[in-house]
Amino acid sequence: MALILASFLGRALEKGRMHSMILAAVGMTIAGAVMVAGYYAAETVMYGSFITPLAGVPMNILQFVVGIAVSLPLAGALGRTALGRDFAYHINRHDHNPRAAVAGK
Numbered sequence: 493m494a495l496i497l498a499s500f501l502g503r504a505l506e507k508g509r510m511h512s513m514i515l516a517a518v519g520m521t522i523a524g525a526v527m528v529a530g531y532y533a534a535e536t537v538m539y540g541s542f543i544t545p546l547a548g549v550p551m552n553i554l555q556f557v558v559g560i561a562v563s564l565p566l567a568g569a570l571g572r573t574a575l576g577r578d579f580a581y582h583i584n585r586h587d588h589n590p591r592a593a594v595a596g597k
Contacts, residue, residue, distance in 0.1 A: 493523040516567075517560065524556030 500519025504512035531552050535545035570576060 493527055496523040496526060513564070516564065520556070520560045520563070524553075524560065527556055528552045 497516075497519045500515045500522075504515040504519075528549060532545050532549060535548060536542055539545060
C-alpha cells in the first residue's frame with residue numbers, strides 16, 4: 493500500500509495543486525483496494541472459504557474511505573503549520589528534492 497501511494501505522491505510533486513490532490517486521492521483509493529483484496533485473500537486462507545470473508549469486505553471498504561476522508565484534510569492542515577516544513581515531501585514547492593526537504597533545506 494505504501495509503495496502504491498508513494499508512487500502517486502511522487503508524481504504529484506511534478507504537478508500543480510489540483511493535480512496533486514487528485515493523484516493523492518487516486519493513490520489512496522488504489523492502495524485501499526489493494527488492502528481490501530489483501531484482507532480478503534488472507535481471510536480466505538484463514539477461514540478456508542471464499543464466501544465467509546465477504547462479510548468483512550464492507551467494513552474494510554469503510555476503513556479506507558474513512559482513512560481518506562480524515563487524512564486528506566489533516567495532511568493539508570498540517571502542511572500549513574510550522575511543522576509542515578519537517579514533512580519529507582513538499583508538494584508544490586520549487587525544491588522537489590526529498591533529501592533536501594528532510595535535511596531542512
